[in-house]
Amino acid sequence: MIQELAQQLVDLIFDWGYLGIFIMMVIESSFIPFPSEIVLVPAGYLASKGDMSITYIMGSALGGSLLGAFINYYLALTLGRKFLLKFGKYFFIFPETLDKMERYFKSHGHISTFTGRLIPGIRQLISIPAGLARMNIVEFSIFTTLGAGIWALVLTLLGYFIGANEALIHEYLKEITIIVLVLLVILVWIYYTYQKRKA
Secondary structure (H helix, E strand, C coil): CHHHHHHHHHHHHHHHCHHHHHHHHHHHHCCCCCCCHHHHHHHHHHHHCCCCCHHHHHHHHHHHHHHHHHHHHHHHHHHHHHHHHHHHHHHCCCHHHHHHHHHHHHHHHHHHHHHHCCCCCCCCCCHHHHHHCCCCHHHHHHHHHHHHHHHHHHHHHHHHHHCCCHHHHHHHHHHHHHHHHHHHHHHHHHHHHHHHHHC
């Protein structure tokens, strides 16, 4: 079943080309949960066979990720913020909460966005608090691109080098995810230690 689905996705990406990668990454990066490894690992495998270019795969993946993130950001900024200002008290979210979130993202939005884009299950959602907090759009774009770009490159290279071996992909993906999480914990600790000393 999983192998059939993976094969269908490989065929679909091959048929749609880079537009297919772009559309799927828009979906993956917006509010619809969709694992990016299902898209980028097969794409990397196709690149290893010479059917696609890693450069264009990365361009399509980054473009799609950024557009999906902007969708979440602007929905949260417009509809989400208005809704919470009007009805937030019923969910114990008050205007002061949004003000605190806004101050936090003004000071720490870059590290939050960057690390959030590298954490499974959070990367699709990090754009929502950024939008609610009215994070600077240029900073949001830069750090979203950095985080999404690193993850997209990891998955594409995984597909490129071992795309034909499904068992190895699962094994390496688990190990890579653990390594990334450990590195992020270290990075966040260094960041907050620096901020504390600076203060």
